[in-house]
Every structure is written in C-alpha cells, then in structure tokens.
Amino acid sequence: MLLFARYFERFRMRGRLFFLALMQLAAGLITWSVTVPFAFYLNPIDWAMLAILFPAQLAILAVLLINGFEFVEVLWHRRWQRHFPLLDALPPERQPFVSIHLACYNEPPEMVIATLDSLAALDYAHFEVLVIDNNTKDEAVWKPVEAHCVELGERFRFFHLAPWPGFKAGALNYGLQQTDARAEVVAVIDADYVVRPDWLSRLCGYFENPKVAVVQCPQAHRDFEHNMFRRMTAWEFDGFFRIGMHHRNERNAIIQHGTMTMVRRSALERDGGWSEWTICEDAELGLRLMHAGYDLVYVDEVMGQGLTPADFTAYKSQRYRWAFGAMQILKARWGWMTQPGPLTPGQRFHFLTGWFSWFADALHLVFTLMALIWTALMLLFPQYFSLPLKLFLIPVLSFFVAKAVLGIWLYRKRVPCSWRDTLMAAIASMGLSHAIARGIWLGLVKRKGEFVRTAKQRRLRDRPSAFASVREELFMVIGLAIAIVGMVLLFGSKYEESKLWVAILVAQSIPYLAALIGAWLAHREGERVG
Template sequence: MRVAAQQDQQGPGLSSVARPSSPLSFWRAAVLAILIALANVALWAVLNRPSEVPEWDGKITGIAYNPYQRFQGPNNGIFPTIEEIDADLKLLATRTDRIRTYSSIDNPAVPALAKKYGIRVLAGTYLDRRWQRNEDEIAALIEAVRQNDNIDRVSVGNETLHRQDMGFDELVAYIDRVRAQLPPRIQVSTAEPPYIWRKYPKLAEHVDFITAHPYPYWEKIPRKDAVGIGLLGTYVQMQSEFPGKKILIGEVGWPSAGDRNQVAIPSVEDEAQFIRQWVKEASWRKLDYYIFEAFDQPWKESIEGRVGAYWGIYGADRQPKFSFTGKIIEDPTWPRKAIIASLLALLPMFFFARHFMRFRWQGVLFFCALIQLSASLLVWSATLPLAFYLSPFDWTMLIVLFPAQLAIILTLLINGFEFTEVLWHKYWLRGFGLLSPGPEERQPFVSIHLAACNEPPEMVILTLDSLAALDYENFEVLVIDNNTKRDEVWKPVEEYCAKLGPKFRFFHLNPWPGFKAGALNYGLEVTDPRAEVVAVVDADYAVRADWLKALTGYFNDPKVAVVQCPQAHRDWEHNAFRRMTNWEYDGFFRIGMHHRNERNAIIQHGTMTMVRRDLLESTGKWSEWTICEDAELGLRLMHAGYDLNYVDEIMGRGLTPADFTAYKSQRYRWAFGAMQILKGRWNWMTRKGPLTAGQRFHFLTGWFSWFADALHMVFTGLALWWTAGMLALPQYFALPLDLFIYPIIGFFVFKAVIGIWLYRVRVPCGWKDTIMASIASMGLSHAIARGIFLGLWKKKGEFVRTAKSRRLSSRPNPFTAVREELLMFVAIVFAIAGMFGLPGFIDHWINGTAEAPGTRHLTDYAEGKLWIFILAAQAIPYLSALIGAMVAARSGEKSG
C-alpha cells in the first residue's frame, strides 16, 4: 500500500508526535525568546521616550486651589480637614505666592492658613440660582476680607453668565453691592470666558479688572498651538477690545487625562508641555494668571465629564504629575511594566519556539511576537485603570469586563496559532491521502448507513445511485427512514432499494425516538454481522466510486477508529446563496480540520465518515442525549485512545441548506449540541487523562469563536444600554475611554485580516466569493449565540432536519428568517443616530426647541467617533444576516 502525494508536503511518517528537539533547537528557542523580550522593552521605551520641554525653575504667578482630597467634594458633603488644607498650602507655597479660591462658604479656613505661608488670596464667591446661598456667599466673602489682610482680590461669581444661572443685571447688582461694602484696597471682578465679556462689554464697567477663562482645550485647539494661537491670541484681542483695562487670565491649564476633544488631546506630556511653555511665556511678557489648577478634583467628573477630574499639576494623591525641569515622560513607570510583560511572555515564547521549531521561521517569529504583544496588552490593561480616578461603579464594570478582556487575548492567541500553523507549516505531521491498494489486499466489509427523515425521494435516489456505482465489492447499504409521515415520500425510496438488489435494505421507523442517532443505532442492530466498518453518508450526497476502495486500507492499523473526508457540495455554481454557503463551509475543512488533525483532534461530522464497527458498539454506539452525536462519538473514540484520520480529499458532494432558515437552523443545532457535549464531557476535557493535551486544547478552544458570538450578543445589548444611558442620562453615563476601545478595535481588525488572509491562501475561490463567504459566516452569529446560551441552559434539544430543498408556491418574505437580527440591527442604527444627535434634531424640528442636552456633543470627541465605530462593527453580523436572507430569497427555488 502506498500513500498518494498530498498538496501539502508531509513529514517523515504519519506519527502524531513531534520529533524530539535537539540541543541546538533549545538554544535557538531560548535566544529567540530573549531577543523578542528585549525588543518588547525597546518598544515600550520608544513609546515612552522623553520629550524636550521648556524648563521653568521660578515661581508660578498664581494657582487656582480647590482643597478637596480623593474622595471628598461638595457633592457628597465630605470636606477636607484643617490639617489637610494646611499641608496643601505648605506644598503650594513652594510653587507660588498667590492662590485663587471659588467659594467663601466651603472651606472658610483657607485664607487664614494661606497667610501662615505668605500666600495672597483671590477670594471667590460661587453664585448660582439659589438666592439664600448667594446671600450667604456674599456675607462670608465680606467677613473673610475683614479678617484676612492677605486677600487683595475678590471674584463675585465664577462663569455665572456662562452657566446661565442668572441674568446680566442680577450679576451686576451683586458686583456693585460687594464693591460698595469692601475697602478700596480690594480689587473686585467676576470671572467669565472671553465670549461672555464680548457679549456683555458693559460688564467691564463694573469691575476693577477683567478675569477671563480662555481654554484652548475646550476650543479644540491642538496643544502645539494652544499657547501661541489659543492664549496669547485671545489675550491680545481682549486688550484691543478693552483698552486700559487690566486683563487677568483667571484660569489657564490643560488636562492630563480624560476625553479627547477632537485634536485637543489630554495627556501628562501635553499638560507639562503646555504649562511649562505658558509660565515661561507669561513671565517674559509679565502677564498675570492663575494656573488651573493645583490638585486633581475627581468629584468634578460627575458635572464636567471625565476630563474635569484631571486639570491639576498635582494628582489627588498630592504627588506632582511632572517636573518643571528636565525631560518629560508620559508614564514614568513604563520600565517596570515592560519588564513584567517580558517576563510574563518569556516562558510561553520559549515553549512555543522549542516545540514548534519545525514551522518556518516567519511563523515562529510571528507567534512568539504575538505572545509578547498579548502579555504587554494584558499588563497595560491591568495597570491602565490605576491612572484614572474610578468610581465604585467603574471598578465594578472593570471587574466584570476584565474576564472578557482575557477572553479576547486568549482568542487572539488561539486564532493566531491556527493562522501560524496552517500558513507556515513546513509539512503536516499527520497528513493523510488516498490509498492505492494492491490487488491482493483484503477488502473489509463496510455497512453504509443512510438515515433519512422526510427527504425528497428523488434526492435520496440520486445518493443511492452513486452508492450502487461504488468500485467495491464488500458493502451493504441500509436506508433507515425515521418518522417520515407521508407514504408518498418514503415509499418510492423503499421501492427503489428493492430494485437495486440485496445489497440495499430499507427500514421505515415510525414513530422512533432519538432523532438521527436513534435511527443509526437501529441500523447497528440490523447490520450484517460481517461488517467491520460502518460508514455514514447523508441522504443528499453523491459519492465517488473510489470512496471505500481508497480509504478502507487505513483500518489495517488497529489504532485507527475513524477515517473522515470533508463535507463538500454540488449544484451551487449558479445559485448565489448556495455559492456563498459552499465557500463558507469550505473554509473549515481547508483550514480548521488540518489544524486539528495535527493533534488527532478532528471534529467527526456525520457524513462521508467511516468508523470501526466494534469500537462504535463497545464505546456506547451513537449518543442519543446530544443532537451532535457525530462529534460526541469522535471525542469518545479519542478518549478511548484511538486515532481519527482526516483525508482532505472530496469523496462525495451534497447540497447546501436550501435557504437561510435551514442554514441558521443547522448552525444553531451544531452550537446547541456542542454545549451539550461540553457539559456532558467536561471532566474529560479539563482533567489530565486519556485525552492528550492537544485534544483537550482543540475541544476547549475550538468553540471559542462560537463563544465569541455569544459574547458579541451580550456586549451588543450592553452597548445599546450604555448608549441609551449616555443619551438620556449623560450625568451618569460617560463615553468609554479611547484607550479601552483601541484594543477591541485592534482585535476586530486582526481577526478579520488573518481570517481573510488564510482564506485567500487555503480556499480556492476569488475575492468576491471570499467576501460573500465572510458575510455568510458572520450572518450566523446570532443563531450561534442563541444555540450557545440555550445549550448551556437546557439539557435536551430538538434535532431539526436541515432542509436541502424546498417546494414553495410563492416566494417567502426574506426577513421572516431574521426577525431578531432585523430588530437588533434597527436598534443599533437608532443608537448610532442618537450619537449623532438625532433625538435633539427631531425635537428641534417638531417643537422648535433646543437640541436634547448631552447628545449633539458626543461626536465632538474622538471617543464618540470610536464608540460609533464599535456600534457599527457590532451591527455587521446582523447586517450580514439580512444580506444572507435577501440573497437566499432572490436565489430561492420555486417549483410546484
């Protein structure tokens, strides 16, 4: 007997065990792992390289001061102690001789403590719509001025007109009233953005100096232009508009974290660049200003958005975010993170390189780099939250989502391993081809079992004709028709079997339990005693004449329990729906089955398969407790210690599902049955035992892509809920940080790229067929997710026959098969429209009102655009299902 040449180069022999590694491969693997680990550290260094920034070793003219610590704030009524304020002012005295406050009621001890350190105070009053509080603020301000001679300036209100808390006349009345009650030495102003001073120029007549709040960040000016164009430009313009009036820059700053405002990007490096450049420029021009602000104020996030917490030059922990001299590093802790990531990846990289040195060098390098990237991503993701002020709700969400992040990284590695092995293997360790038996070789007796349920008789007869033409002597064909009700469906098949002769026997079982497995188990009871091999073929398959002759020789090896050929299809070339599904199926048999076959871990599927009869019967026959009895049998035979050989040679062709309903139903059944097997055989797959590590790996991870579909459904629901929250309750729901979104987008892109790449290399179809196959695959996501969840929840499932043809009197509505997908797609479209501000636009158009608050601004941020991208990506599977259903409807067969 000889093995025919394969498309892929084979290694020596057919052993499923890799050859022992030499000492040379040990050192090569070790050197490669160390080099990639060092390259990882170098990459972290490049990404965190220091930046040159103008230095400043003098004092800052003034700093805005809110004394609240990490978990304090006026919103929760927790205020700092005298000791905490004293420590703050002692620290600030090393940086400045002036501070600015915002309220005279809250923390009234600040001016007296500031005097202790020689700090002068611009005392503020916070005016809003509460009349009594405003009166209390004014009284407290006047009392503070009387008791503290280090107060030399006051601000009556802070951005009061900007917030529209009161009108111009009311604010002016407060200003005039305060001026009348304070001594002449005290200069009086109010603080507003520049546009308010331009809108109300008479406001300048009621103040001693103009306090302006120009914010390049909020004006979407990039940091590199923020000082020159943003600040100095505004200052010069206000000087020309209010000649002879002193201009005080009451707040000037840049956030170190938070939401990106288009081209204005918050970061520690940008804050340092901005502040150091500004104080140097302001000193040279002798400008009066207050840096906003001294310490980060996490409590502001609830009223100003995420960025509101990160304006301090010190963190809420009172540690400086950056130095005013020397180089600036965005993340000073990066060396520790880089080393941890390198050490975390070192052993897995060495293990992979050591055991898979037989791959081409590009593959070994690629996957080791992917391991290192995954470790770096894990370390970065785990430490990223430490750079932000997260609420208990945020931490809860992170704790819930972190396992999903781990699942994404694990899926990335699993898909990457398949990509590496299939694309860059030098030879298959277990490559099996067709056999050319000699004339003297004995033919084992084969019993071919064909289970049918309500199948069109002409389709079954075509299969029987192909079996009758087999170039083989020792076989029989058992047609087991179970639970077909109508005589006109099963009777013609029975009559045709009688015409074909004694090799063909027909059995009609009605009623009969156990679905297909029950029918096949009955077939075992009536199988010819001479049979050594049981072959199973679906009722729609036309088999090649040499199917048995070319493959039964593998059973000469007593270790071989199963010989499996791929599913393949016919009559699809001129039908758009059958064509796209044909190529979708083909991908698994050209890629995934080869990958699994390397570790004797193939999925046995229920057609074009041959099983050693005695093993089938002795290990428990076909399992009737799962609707995927074929895959369960394969796992059971592996557990018993036998080999399953995959021969990638098309030995028979059947029909693809007739329409999208049948297509979805089949994949739902596979997903449901997979979960039954996972639950029923969990101990086999998680405990060291008869199954090898490679077999456990493939059976646990082979369904990961289906679990990803289930997670996709969950995250789509969460994304819709979160989007609704951002639109309806923006004070509680914020846009996710872009740093958290990028890895998800990267995962989507990586998975799409390697999937298409592998398809183009392994599947012999053009670009159009590749794209349509991808649409078909993605369109099954919702059905698979339902199968996963219901399979995990329910014990028993209904075996629904996959219709291969339909007899329809009229063309059905294409969306009948995808009602749920259509609803999900519409919901996502509305969510995206909401992100663009559609609710506010509609309300404005109908009622003439202002746009809904908290909607139109979402797309102003890069995070908003990224969130829309995520929503659009989540819509792709549902859109794919709609496309698949429409293609199926257009391609549908119509006969009387």
C-alpha cells in the first residue's frame, strides 16, 4: 500500500486515499473469509457454499480493484502523462502519402457513397482511397459504389472480390497488396463513417516520429439524437473512449480499433499485415505493434462519425464478436502477456486485466445458473438445503452496488451527456452482459469464429418480434422471477438471509431485464436516424 501511495504521487491525495481504502477493504475481506471456518460452526452445506463463494469473492475483489484503479486515475490524475492533441497541418511537401482502405460487405450503397464523398472532401494533398468489397453477391448493392468511385476520379479505386477468404482482415490484406508504392501510411475507415476534412492533415504529423506506428481517434456516432435505442447505444460506446482509452493510453496500451485508425505502412507490412485467424484483427495488430516496440497514439478528438447498430441483434452480435475475438487473442498471445519480454509491465497489465469486466459477465452467467439451481434445491428439498449465511451474501451484494455507483459516478464526470442518457447507457451496457458471457466462454473453447457484419441499416420488410433477439435472456428472467416468487412464498421475510438471497436474485436479473428493455426499445424505435 505504501508503494502504491509513493509510486502514484501524480494522483491527487484523495484519489490515493480512496484506492488505499479499497486495498484495505479487499485485504480485510480476504482475511475475514479465510477465518470464517474458525469463527463459526459450518455444516456440510455451509462448507459447499463457502467453497463456491470464496473464489467468487476473490474474482469480485479483483474486478473491483481494477475498476477502482481506473476510477482513481481517470478522476483524480493531476495531468495526463501521454496527451496527444491535434497538430498543425504539415506543409504539402512534408505530408506523407496516405492510402485509405474501406472494406465493406453488403453495405447500403447510399451509406458507403456518403462516406466516399466525405473522403473526397479531405483537405490533404497526397492520398488515395481503396474500396474493397468482399463477397457481396447482389450487384445492385456494389455496382453503384463502383460507379461512384469512377465519378470521384483516379484517387478512388474499387475492387470487388468474390469469393474471398479472411473476412475483413482478408479484404484489408488484399488492399495492402494494391496500395500505391508511394504510401507511407495506411488509414482504415468503416463504410458508415463521415470524416472531417482535416482528419489526415491534423494527425499525420505524428508519423514524423519513427517510433509511432498507430494514430487512433475515437469511434463516435451521428444521427442518433431522436432515436432512443440509437441514442443509448451511442452514449454507451462513448464511455470507453472517454474513460478506458485514456486509462490505457497512459501506459501505451490502447486498443486499436478498425475505424478512424492510421498505421505506418512499413510497420504493418513488416509485422505480417492483418491477422486473418482472429475476428478482432484490429486489436490484435495493435498488440503486435506494441510487442515490436512501437508507440500507439490516442488523440481524443472526434474526426469522424458513423452510425450505431441498427437493432439489438446487431448490437449484441458486435459485442459478442469483440468478446470472442478478445479470447482468441488472449489464447494466442498468452505468453506475451504473462512473461517478461518486449511488452512493458503496464501493457501486460492492461491486456490481462482490461477484459476482467467481461470475465465478470462470464462469471455472472455461471453464478446466476448456480443460484437458480441452489434456489430450486432449497425449494424442493428444504430439509437438506438451507440458506447461505448472511456473512457470505453481504460482500456479493455490496459488489453490485459499488460497481454501479463507481460506474455512474465516472460517467457523470467524463461523458458529456445528461443524467437520463447516463442511465440509459448503463441499461445498454448491462443488456450486453449475456452476449459478452457467451462470447467469452465460446471464445475460450473454440478456435475459430465467424466475422458477422454489424448492420447499421436492416431494411426488413417483415420485422421480427421485439424479443426475438433476446430469447435466452427472456428465459433467464422467467427463471429468476420464479425463483424470487418461490423464495418469498417459502421463507417470507422471517430471515435476514432469505431477504439477502432474494436481493441477490433481483440483482442478478438486472442485466437480463436490461437486455429486454434494449430489445423492446430497438423494436419500438425502428431504424430511423436523425
């Protein structure tokens, strides 16, 4: 604790005291949990519950300390050590040639054309745009984009690949082969992004430093203000780029994203291009470049805006893909993250612990299922299975409260949205818990995943039912509701333990209820933008 207080003197005193209190709380709780068997008589059922809840408490405390460190650094830092502002534009003779790559599959042509028009308006002397359409079957979708590239002139080149392997990474690797020999920087943008005219001119100066391999801007969104579902997801996305990316940037450990990103071409080619074995090729490339000794720069300035996912199905599938891909990277690069090497301790810390919140979602699913089973056993066989001691339950319930309070507090300080938007963003985030849990567990046991395009527009003639995308979450809500009613009918309010157990079941149901709310709002609001 003293080492932390001294090493992080750049934090304000109240921040250091806050985190030291968290550390003391964690140490005290672990000590108390270890001594419980010596202070209380435990029957075999109590021992079984202790065996389940003690590892859960360790995981909870790890997540709480990691989130607490982020909270303290973001809220109470004196100044950012690695702050990267927009730069003055370089004179044309010093501007590096930039090759902009736009990979797309089955995207609405008018959406892609809007992106191309914004690129045509760039205030930059030396650039080209490569549009790589991979595996779109309907000519009515890709032909208008090809025609528009011809209209925009020789700077814009269109490639239609069919069939082509490797998902988005495969398309980007093909684009790399077609890149103009003069290009020193490769920029990647999603098909729905409209960029500022000064995107390249205000950022390319960072590549004059030979150690810089990546310049990353935040993902941001447009046309969401009057659609409640799109609005809540837009603000949910915004939180990571206002909070988590700054926290990681302090130790040169940002997550590279597949849009609004610029990469030094020589570093990209020397390190093998885009990895086609993972469905998160962008984050994996960033990690590889850090391992190669390069710096990654995060400029927290909105230089382009895209569209939010069209519906809850698209929203869930995108986060599932990120969680699955994260596990692919974790398995493939485990040695990099756990053993001394080119990665700094700070980089290893962030790439190991940065996904802990997602592991918490995975564990939440496991413990919810276990709580349902235990509740069923108590209801069916009360003579054999009893309520856990309240001493086991209070720390678990306190974690739910603490995590919610810290998250909302940090959001209010860092994200420029209203209280209502903050709460709706929290609902959106919690509603993804089940999708993330599935992505984590399947990513750990499966080797390959399918890259599913995140739909920004659906154009469905027959809209599915509101809850078609959240059937599993609906079953979980029903199961938890039955468990809660059964507990109330059997135990009433006679015991403190029964009230605490019901409170835990209610807390466990919140993410699944949030998913139902998100799916219903997406269905009600439809696909309208603006």
